[in-house]
Amino acid sequence: MKTRRVFLQRASLSAMALTVPVLNPFSVMADQISEYAKDSKTLRVAIMGLGSYGTRVAEAIQSCQRTKLVGVISGTPSKVVAWREKYGIPEKNCYNYENFDAIKDNPDIDAVYVITPNALHKDQVIRVAKAGKHAICEKPMAVNAADGQAMVEACKAAGVHLLIGYRMHFEPNTLEVIRMRKAGEFGDIRFFQGLSGFTIGDPTQWRLDPKLSGGGAMMDIGIYSINGARYMIGEEPIWVTAQEVKTNPEKFKEGIDETITFQLGFPSGVIASCLSTYNMNNLDRFYLNGSKGWAEMQPSTGYGPIKGETNKGPLTEPIVTHQTVQMDEMAAIIFDGKKPEVPVDGEEGVKDMKIIDAIFKAVETGEKVLLNLS
């Protein structure tokens, strides 16, 4: 199966126009399989939390070169049955939230991808670490920086990797803009603008329950502008100011932010002006302004395709399935010690959590909150 997956992934990357999949795996010649894929170890992953994003990741893994979905952790037996059938997962690799510590005795699972409500991440990741498995944790890594730091320390103590699901860090057009910025093609960076939001539906979902989400739009979607400001500008912010507006306090209860505008100040004098909202139609825009050029991306962080333009023309990097690339890159980080262009480790996640903590404090106090992320 792996051979065919490798070929399909290669085909989809190299020939974007090819929409009819090659169905005969025997047509794959040995030299079409990259040395990389041949020599590298496959990351065997269990997904914890079989919701809509977990489903998306599972589907994306099917196109991976060196990542395989081998297990599940779920509180819903019917979902486990469905996933076992769909992905050929052996029963011995299926756990629930009570018994998953036993994963430590399972030699066929390398890592657990935690895709559960935010407030559960901390304890779940620490349990994964204690079971001796690498932890991949969906963003936001936690509901505050202290919890994030505890996760980092637990994984360090257990000698396992903690990686955060920052799929944009591997997205080709995003990386091209970062490359251009590093090469000085935009000159001195002056301004970044991030607009991240959408109109959230079902008011009963966990994302609108502060006990499970730890916050509203900021935790879920605003974090893209926070993280984007950092990787687009290439500095760490030193202060933050923020303003909240709530038009529907019934839907967006105490502890659930509806709309927040926030500003980040950076050491060089760059300023980032961002919007996080659960109450506007799809907003997914980044804009980077420098003394010599600019980049604009829209959509900038959606599932794809990411589109953008710079002063030099449209961005034309390959369109990829973000989660497919993310998982294979994470395999390389874990097994080969690869250093990604933009970090995805726990420390990176803690930085975003510190900024979110500061944004909430700035909203509460109305004051500029200083940051120290170094």
Add this chain to the structure above:
Amino acid sequence: MKTRRVFLQRASLSAMALTVPVLNPFSVMADQISEYAKDSKTLRVAIMGLGSYGTRVAEAIQSCQRTKLVGVISGTPSKVVAWREKYGIPEKNCYNYENFDAIKDNPDIDAVYVITPNALHKDQVIRVAKAGKHAICEKPMAVNAADGQAMVEACKAAGVHLLIGYRMHFEPNTLEVIRMRKAGEFGDIRFFQGLSGFTIGDPTQWRLDPKLSGGGAMMDIGIYSINGARYMIGEEPIWVTAQEVKTNPEKFKEGIDETITFQLGFPSGVIASCLSTYNMNNLDRFYLNGSKGWAEMQPSTGYGPIKGETNKGPLTEPIVTHQTVQMDEMAAIIFDGKKPEVPVDGEEGVKDMKIIDAIFKAVETGEKVLLNLS
């Protein structure tokens, strides 16, 4: 001459594709001249301040239907000579800054358009009013709201109009977006973003001298985002927060703002997030987001052409010379009592000045400043 100007203006408005001007005025038939133009009084204007923007206005007036440049007020005799020759201005309509109060005895001038450094507007407008002439004042109307209010009162006491040079209030694509918003085509407005800025050159110019400008980028270019937020959203802000960044204190001295991000809160919960800067390459973008649609303009306030798009497609209103339309509309306001779609009177100018005062206070105190513009 007027007849030909009328025809040319009409031709340029009604047949955008026509680029070869009709050179024979005798070809104009009587019925091609609008009733409006035939019956209406011509606004005879003197320009005070013959700098680059004064020059632009003078050129634009040449295409007006019912506005005529008839006089100048300048401290530079050589400029007066050049303008007299170029525009056929009689010597008796030429004044300097010492003697222009004598304009009150000149029956051939209806209005003075004050296009001088900001800090001079107040005294000059009050002198114009006392001379019994209508005052048109370039934006910003003054260096603070108190001065603006004094100007409003002086003009009221003198029984003359005070109009502010808000050329965008007459720009067709801008008016189309306002029409769509009023018609509910964007649904409930949720968010406005205005980016207004450019990299300012010559450090010795009056705009960088706080005694003459009363402020930096905010007074000059940031005001477009302030004013734009109000006419695009259609409400008056109730609070403001602001953050300043200064990377070049040598060029941007005390009292001259380089870059300010500011946020305006509106009664309905709409939030505006804006940027004002003298330190970034041309930034001229408006974005309006509603529950059913959106509008985006870029350039949004430059001299034109204004370009934009809404959820319904590109904006396709006629391209006009802003100052030409502005002056003829101001003639209609003054002589016909016409009410423009968006006000351009002194009270409108004071509202923007109150917001600028509040932005500077918010920068200074770091606090949210409440506004009462009603």
